[in-house]
Amino acid sequence: MAARNTARKRAFQILFEGDHRGVDVLTVLADWIRHARTDNRQPPVSEYTMQLVEGYAERAKRIDELLTQYAVGWTLDRMPVVDRNLLRLGAYELIWVDETPDAVVLDEAVQLAKEFSTEESPAFVNGLLGRLKDLKPSLRRED
Numbered sequence: 001m002a003a004r005n006t007a008r009k010r011a012f013q014i015l016f017e018g019d020h021r022g023v024d025v026l027t028v029l030a031d032w033i034r035h036a037r038t039d040n041r042q043p044p045v046s047e048y049t050m051q052l053v054e055g056y057a058e059r060a061k062r063i064d065e066l067l068t069q070y071a072v073g074w075t076l077d078r079m080p081v082v083d084r085n086l087l088r089l090g091a092y093e094l095i096w097v098d099e100t101p102d103a104v105v106l107d108e109a110v111q112l113a114k115e116f117s118t119e120e121s122p123a124f125v126n127g128l129l130g131r132l133k134d135l136k137p138s139l140r141r142e143d
Contacts, residue, residue: 004100007048008089008108012116014053015085025060029053056092063091066139070131082117083125090129095139102133 014032018025029050036042056063067087068076076084090109093100106129113121132139 003046004048005108007046007052008093009112010043010045010049011052011056012085012089012112014049015056015089016081019081019085024057025053026057052089052093052097055096056088059092059096060088063088066091066095066132067128070135071128080117080121083113083121086112086117086121086125087128090125091132094129094132095136102136106130106133 010032014028015025017023018028021028029045032042033045033050036044064076067084071079071087079087086109090105094102094105097105106126109129110122110126113125117125
């Protein structure tokens with residue numbers, strides 16, 4: 001599904017921008033939507049991109065808790081910004097988006113890590129998301 005791939009990439013870019021600028025991701029999302037409406041050079045923001053960003057924003061605290069708990073030897077602050085946001089997006093989709101197969105979430109996150117991050121990042125992202133996948137039934141509590 002090329003549309004879902006593009007939606008994930010845009011959601012990642014929005015999370016990355018928010019983190020990098022220190023701005024709430026919902027503000028960044030609103031900016032992207034506004035720009036897409038007023039500038040025909042900007043691609044539209046898909047419904048799935050909005051779902052991913054809004055879902056992450058709703059559960060950001062819980063997702064960061066999980067990443068902190070299961071990223072052995074890494075704090076969130078020490079992670080490269082790209083990896084941290086790929087993991088945030090992947091964790092949200094893996095744990096709370098039932099219609100997406102787990103294998104697809106892991107593969108897409110790894111592909112984005114290959115495209116945007118370091119040589120070591122795909123293995124790191126795959127390992128941590130794989131651990132979350134294995135623990136998924138116990139992680140889904142709502143705050």
